[in-house]
Structure formats: C-alpha cells, structure tokens
Amino acid sequence: MKRALATLYLLLAALFAFAPLLFEAGEEASSPWTPFIASFHPLVLHLPIGLVAAVLALEFASIFNKHAETGARNFLWFLTALTASLSFATGYLLGEEGGYEKELLNDHLWAAGIFTSICWSTLAVNILKKNGFIRFLSLIAITATLVLASHPGGLMVHGDPFANAPWLAEEEETSPEAQYGILPLVPDPFNPYTDVVHPIIDAKCVSCHGPKKKKGKLRVDTYEALMLGGDFGPCIEPGDSYESLFVELMELPMDDEEHMPPEDEHQMTQEEIDVIKWWIDEGAKADVVMARAEAPAAILPFLVTGYRLLPEPTEEELAEAAEEEARKADEANRGNVEALLETVSAEVRDSVQFMSLTSSKLRFKPNGKAEDFDNDALEATKELVPNFVRIDLSDTAISNNALKHLKNAERLEILSLRNTEVDEDALEHLEDLENLESLNLYGTPTGDDILKELPTLPNLRTLYLGETKISTETIAKLQTKHPEVEIIGDLR
Structure with a gap:
C-alpha cells in the first residue's frame, strides 16, 4: 500500500514538473468556471507557504527528537503538497487570462511547478522511509523553489519592493521644463510617442501606474508596459482608438467612478486626448519619426514652446520643490564632508557633530576647555566651515580677527559669541552670511557703534545683546531699523 501511494505521489510530481510546458497565456476561457476558479489563487497561494513553515519546523525538531511523530509529519507534507497543487492550478488558470509580464509569469510558473513536484516527491520519500540525507536535500530544494516562485509572483502583483529603497534611488535626469510640468521643446524631426505622447502619459498617469504603484496591474511608464496592459488585458488596440480601453476610460463622464485619471488627479485636456487617439489610430508605434512641418493638426498644440502639461505651480509648491532639491544636495554632500573629517585634527573632529544621520550639515562647539580655544584653533576648522550651520564659541578666547575665518560659512544659521572679546568691529566679517x-x-x-556696523543679514531673526555696552536708546534705534529682528537685551 505504501509503495502504491508513493508511486502515485511521484506521478503527481512528474505531472507538475512538466505542466508549464502546456501553458499558453491569453487563451480564451473554455468555461465560465475558469476565471471563477482562477480568482481564488490569491487566497490559496498562502496556504502552502504557511504549511511549509510548519513542516520545516517539525522536520527540524525531529533532528533532536528521533521519536517525533512520523504520521503527523507525513500528514503535514500531504497538506502542503495538496495546497501547493491547488495554488498551482488556480495560478495556471489565472495566468492564462493574460495581462502579466511574460518573462515573470514564465519564471513564476516553472518555479511553482517544481516546488509542487518536490512537495509530492518528499511525501513519497517520507512514506518509503528513505534515508535522512535525501529528506535533507528535499527541504533545501523546497525552500529554494519557494523563494524562486514567490519573487516573480510578488513582482507581478505588487511591483518591485526595492523600487522605493533609498539606497537604490537614482536621480532622474529631467529638464527644468519637465520638472515644473512644461513639455520640453519638441525637436525637429521628432518622435510622436517619445516627444509628445509619453510626456503626457508620464505627467497624468505614471503616479498610479508606474514602477512604485501599479493599480490594476497596469504600468504605463514604458512603451512595452503600456502595450502589455493590466488586469483587463491590453489597454491599447493599435489602429483603433475607439476600441482602446485607455481612451474609453479617459472619455467617460467625470462623475463616472471608472473615469481616468481619477477626479482628484490632474485631468487630460481635450488636446491631449486627441493626440493620444491620433497616435493609436496611426498604429501606436514607438519608432516613427517625422518633421515638424509634417505634423498633423492633433500635434500642433504641442509644438508651441512652453506647453503646460500640469497647472502652474503655486509659490508654496515651488518653495517645497526648492527645499527638496536642497535636501537632496545636502545628503549627496555627506560623503565629501565625511572625507574632510578624516583630514582634520582629532581636536577638530571631536568638536563637530552631524545634524542628522543623513545630512552633511555640522554643528561646532569646541571640545575641551573653552578658554584654551583661540583664533588659531578656529582657523584649523577652515576646511569644514562651509558646512557649519551652528557654531557655539561661547566663553572662548577668540578676538575680532577670528571672525574672518567664518566668511565662507554660507550655511551658517546660528552663531553664539557669548562671553567673548568680540565687539561690533568684527561684524563686517559676517556680511555675506545670508542664512x-x-x-x-x-x-x-x-x-x-553696532548701529552702523551691523550688516544687513536678510534672514536674521534673533539678536542677543544683554550684558553689553549698548545703551537702551541704541537698542531702540536698532529695533526701528530692523523691525523683523527680535532684539533681546537686558531686563531694565
């Protein structure tokens, strides 16, 4: 009886190992039951994964307990093989409906077939009570094929999990025009898809249908992905815009829940819809080149310099964009600053700290006795000065001449000269510190004399003048001259 069962399981193993050879994507469903059964794949596929984890734990426990229940182990292996078979079958039917990247689907199917085959083979080995080494090899093979099957499956459904990884992010080379929603100047000659259609789709569709997010399993960030389609099959019918789902959804009424782009996103203009329809009717090709003089009426609006794909950005959006660019530049400079730190003395190195884990901005405060820190000590930091955003020289032995070493502190935001011998004559060295x-x-x-010596600092907001030789009258005049600055003097 055991030998007969083992033979049956080995036959099932052979069946699943070669089943992918029969697969053809995009076939018409032979029965209305096919798509219904296929829809259960997302539910069933998680069962063998959990069971494999359980059976691996049991197999591992059997290493230390030779009397581990063989029957329970075999039952778990049977459930694993059975659910793997159901997962393979439903996935097979789902793949036949099309809408998936061919290479990923092929890899997923073969790995899943081999995984299922090994599950049945391992069950047969357990029943026949073959030696432990064969079982050990089976466990390694099952783990490996499970990973190999899961990865392309996850890529097809959820996209690349590393697409958002900060350490893999690459800066896209975009023109200043494209960055602010303006179509770059169309060259002569030009490619209708590359120079007109793709920028429109990129501006209006890729945020929801790109590498980071692909709703409906549809990506439109590349020509190949656009032509492949998504959950509902191809969305472009070359030569027939009327039958193209891509156009149909754009032309639905705004209050229709299927309308694309969604109501809260930037909408296609009529000119943009017209040029996409023209491109599809002309065959939806990516390799056509034509002269600007030969451009059809549908393309003419896009030949005008400065065509806006997105609404003009608000001042707030421009400020946010500038802030983001500054942040990226700051983080990109981190490596340079770390290299500089290796070239300075240990005393200087121990006196600086990065403002954050990723920033290149530094704060500086002498590490050691403040009274031993003088002008020469500050000069030793000159290579790092452009990256200082906070400098605390309180109680140090510096004099007026020391501030000349801060002329290049272009990022400096906070400077404390508290309880030093620095007076108003040194303030001229700060005139270029706009931040x-x-x-x-x-x-x-x-x-x-600070009234005439204090330079115009456009971003200065706080000035501490307590316990100085400045009169209350001068402080009042300073406040009138610089109303945007909060001047904090003595409590009198």
Whole structure:
C-alpha cells in the first residue's frame, strides 16, 4: 500500500514538473468556471507557504527528537503538497487570462511547478522511509523553489519592493521644463510617442501606474508596459482608438467612478486626448519619426514652446520643490564632508557633530576647555566651515580677527559669541552670511557703534545683546531699523 501511494505521489510530481510546458497565456476561457476558479489563487497561494513553515519546523525538531511523530509529519507534507497543487492550478488558470509580464509569469510558473513536484516527491520519500540525507536535500530544494516562485509572483502583483529603497534611488535626469510640468521643446524631426505622447502619459498617469504603484496591474511608464496592459488585458488596440480601453476610460463622464485619471488627479485636456487617439489610430508605434512641418493638426498644440502639461505651480509648491532639491544636495554632500573629517585634527573632529544621520550639515562647539580655544584653533576648522550651520564659541578666547575665518560659512544659521572679546568691529566679517538667523553677542564688549556696523543679514531673526555696552536708546534705534529682528537685551 505504501509503495502504491508513493508511486502515485511521484506521478503527481512528474505531472507538475512538466505542466508549464502546456501553458499558453491569453487563451480564451473554455468555461465560465475558469476565471471563477482562477480568482481564488490569491487566497490559496498562502496556504502552502504557511504549511511549509510548519513542516520545516517539525522536520527540524525531529533532528533532536528521533521519536517525533512520523504520521503527523507525513500528514503535514500531504497538506502542503495538496495546497501547493491547488495554488498551482488556480495560478495556471489565472495566468492564462493574460495581462502579466511574460518573462515573470514564465519564471513564476516553472518555479511553482517544481516546488509542487518536490512537495509530492518528499511525501513519497517520507512514506518509503528513505534515508535522512535525501529528506535533507528535499527541504533545501523546497525552500529554494519557494523563494524562486514567490519573487516573480510578488513582482507581478505588487511591483518591485526595492523600487522605493533609498539606497537604490537614482536621480532622474529631467529638464527644468519637465520638472515644473512644461513639455520640453519638441525637436525637429521628432518622435510622436517619445516627444509628445509619453510626456503626457508620464505627467497624468505614471503616479498610479508606474514602477512604485501599479493599480490594476497596469504600468504605463514604458512603451512595452503600456502595450502589455493590466488586469483587463491590453489597454491599447493599435489602429483603433475607439476600441482602446485607455481612451474609453479617459472619455467617460467625470462623475463616472471608472473615469481616468481619477477626479482628484490632474485631468487630460481635450488636446491631449486627441493626440493620444491620433497616435493609436496611426498604429501606436514607438519608432516613427517625422518633421515638424509634417505634423498633423492633433500635434500642433504641442509644438508651441512652453506647453503646460500640469497647472502652474503655486509659490508654496515651488518653495517645497526648492527645499527638496536642497535636501537632496545636502545628503549627496555627506560623503565629501565625511572625507574632510578624516583630514582634520582629532581636536577638530571631536568638536563637530552631524545634524542628522543623513545630512552633511555640522554643528561646532569646541571640545575641551573653552578658554584654551583661540583664533588659531578656529582657523584649523577652515576646511569644514562651509558646512557649519551652528557654531557655539561661547566663553572662548577668540578676538575680532577670528571672525574672518567664518566668511565662507554660507550655511551658517546660528552663531553664539557669548562671553567673548568680540565687539561690533568684527561684524563686517559676517556680511555675506545670508542664512544667519540667530546672533548671540551677550556678555561681549559690543557698544553703540553696532548701529552702523551691523550688516544687513536678510534672514536674521534673533539678536542677543544683554550684558553689553549698548545703551537702551541704541537698542531702540536698532529695533526701528530692523523691525523683523527680535532684539533681546537686558531686563531694565
């Protein structure tokens, strides 16, 4: 009886090992039951994965317990093989409906078939009580094929999980026009798809149908992906825009829930819909080139310099974009600053800290006795000065001449000269520090001449003048001259 069962299981193993040879994607369903059964694949496919984890744990436990229940182990193997078979069958039917990348689908199907085959083979080996080495090899093979089957399956459904990985992110080379939603100048000659159609689709569709997110299993970020289609098969019918789902969804009424793009996204203009329809009717080709003088009426609106694909950005959006660019530049500079830190003395290195884990911005405060830190010590930091955003020189032995070493501190935001011998005569060295927001002169010998010596610092917002030689009258005049600055003096 055991030999007969083992033979049956081995036959099933052979069946699943070669089943992918019979597969053909895009076939018409021979029965209305086919798509119904196929729809259960997302549910069934998780069962063998969980059972494999359980049976691997049981097999591992049997290494330490030679009396582990063989019957329970075989039953788990039977359930694993059975659910793997159901998963393969439903996935096979689902794949036949089309809409999946051919290479990924082929890899997924073969790995799943071999995985299922090994499950049945391992069950047969257990029944025949073959030696442990064969079982050990089976466990390794099952684990490997499970990974090989899961990866392309996940890619087809969810996309590449590493698409958003920060360490793999590559900066796209985009023109300034494209960055702000303007169609780059169409060259002469030009490619209708590359120079007109693709930029439109990229601006209006890729955010939901691209490498990071592909709703309905549809990607439109490349020509090949666009022509492949998604859940409902091809969305472009070359030569027939009327029958193309891509156009049909764009032309639905705005209040129709199937309308694309969604109501809360940027909509296609009539000119954009017309040029896409023209391109499809002409065969939806990606390799056509024509002269601007030969351009049909549908393309003419896009030959005008400055055609806007997206609404003009608001001041807030422009500010956010500039801030994002600055952040990227800051992070890109991190490696350079780390290399510079290796070239300075240990005393300087111990006095600086990065502002964050990814930023190249530095804060500086002398590490050691403040009274031992003088002008020469500050000069030793000159290579790092352009990356300082906060400098605290409180209670140090620096003098006016020291501030000349800060002329290149273009990123500096906060500077504290508290309780030093620096006075108003040194402030001329700060005139180029456009990002300086806070200046602390508390406890310095600064006098009334600050009224004429304080340079115009466009971003200065806080000025500390307590315990100085500045009169209350001068502070009042300073406040009138610089109303945007909060001046904090003595409590009198």
